[in-house]
Amino acid sequence: MISSHTVITVVRNFMFNIFSTSSIFSIINKLIKFFSSLIFIALAVGLTFALLISPPDYIQKDSVRIMYVHVPSAWLSLATFSIMTLFFILNFVFKIKNLQLINYSIAPIGLLFTCLAIITGAAWGKPTWGTWWAWDARLTSMLALLFFYVLIILSLKFISPVERSLKLATLFSIIGSINIPIIKYSVDWWNTLHQPASIKFTGTSTIHSSFLVPLFLMLLVFLIFSALIFLMKYKTEIIKMKKKGLNKYD
């Protein structure tokens, strides 16, 4: 008979061990080497598919290629925010120092992808819709996501002491995370200029497979890229923390 308390203790010990900085430090360097050797091959393959092999769309023509940057960055900006919020909540409840360092490294990546999604969206919107920007539900909620990222990064950077800045960032991330399902379903709930999702979790996708291969290859490139950026930033954050002598768990 295993009581709930033992389960929680085991889980907590596991979390502390896996996130303990000293054990993770040597792994980071190996992972950085691995990903940096991988990224150029992936990028070359991804770009070949996106720019050369992929057919143009029957009506958008070649501007469909913008989608190969736009969609992965939009997905990653949402995924990053969700993960960040989860870590902020876990850090708030269990006070796991390492999650805080992970979030310092995650937040700028999310901001980068949000900006990228909005800029490429505008570049696609001009030739397709006839306008750079429209205040429809999808675009506006995406802009709100950008503001939440900025708020979180600013509060992490400029508010002191650390405890207060973390509390503020946690608050912003929870409020901002309500926006995530709104972004996802805005195109279904309301009339928007932005088209509904072409790739669906259930039912048939309305995008031809010849567009899907380059799309998922570019997603892979973006994933490797963000992993690389994350690891580099995370390493810096660990070094910073060790220098400050604030490490409580080692």
Next chain:
Amino acid sequence: MLTRKVKNRLLSIFVFIFFLIFLVYFILSSLNKNILYFKTPSEVFSSVDILEKNKSQSLRVGGMVKKGSINVDDNEIKFVITDFKNEILVSYKGTVPNLFSEEKGVIAEGKFSDKKFFLADRILAKHDENYIPPELKEIKKND
């Protein structure tokens, strides 16, 4: 082992999220009409406000361009927006986006000049969620 402090923090987070979801839900459901980027012809005709009281108010009407309805003469383009139930005749002076064509989504921004006649200041083309290579489109047409 969950200490008392951890339990309290966990509880406060849950309560906070719970109330936040409620708050956002009520805000969105009260704003529901205003979030719509455009109105379909049926939505326009079902609201008396737009047609009777606020005739001078600018609004956006969206739907499909009816097949065979595009009519171009000296700088002016006329076409019919339909949602397959109701129709609105739109007149517009200026250039239209590349994707503007028959049986494609369109959004017109402007004012009603009378009950079925809409003067547009701006035309936006709406792209649907279908991504098809050109060769396949030809095959579909031939079928």
